[in-house]
Amino acid sequence: MRESNDMTDVRSARPESHRGRRMSGIGRVLVAVYGVLALAAVGRSFVQIATKFDEAPLAYSLSALAAAVYVLATIALVRPGRTWYRVAWATLVFEFTGVIVVGTLSIVDPALFPHDTVWSWFGRGYLFIPLVLPLLGMWWLAKHRPAANGTDAA
């Protein structure tokens, strides 16, 4: 119905009231990228476990765990409230630890991880997004404490 997006759109671009401020603004992009990563991790882990779990149970179990945590992190970033805020922190710290530990091990001792995981080589197979994203997420969380803005109910 609208042919172009000019003045009317600028007005509607003003922030409205949201249930949780964490998921509005640029945080949406962060959550979207997290969602895509979660989808990628879940898809990959599903294929690995369905077809060749016996080849590398450790690596593929790790893949599944990482995938589950990415999904949880995506949800936690979206949900308002203090509990979800803590869950978001916990999942991001877990992911960052995972990518550092597994990334380092996969370089120092490649025999430990002969099969790729999301975190091998610091997430090289995923454009290093698994390495950068938790940091961006933690920075975002630190800037959006639930106590600091009134929109997040405890």
Next chain:
Amino acid sequence: MIEWFTWVQVAVAVAAGLLCLVLGLAGRVPSDLTNGALALVELLLVVQLVVAIAAPAFGNEPTGSVLEFYTYLVGALLLPPAAVFWALLERSRWSTVVLGVAALAVAVMVYRMLQIWTVQQA
């Protein structure tokens, strides 16, 4: 999988992704143009699904894992509707950026699908 069609699809998804990213970063909220671009990406994915189902009957068999191929395809099919749905919920510039992220993710996934289908015979 029809190779030229797949390349067209990757090109459309990349173009739609860049368009949405640029418009989003320029401060535009989701419009008929950007939502429409994602709808086009989705439409091509549905065509790709039909092609993928029909192709083996015409002797065009995937050389890689069929399960992996369809995991990518189904995942890709979910992205544009999710992004557009979200864009309708909150009309902000960042929703336009999200549309772009989704389209670019689809481009990468379609490229991976092409690799799974063809690369093993190369």
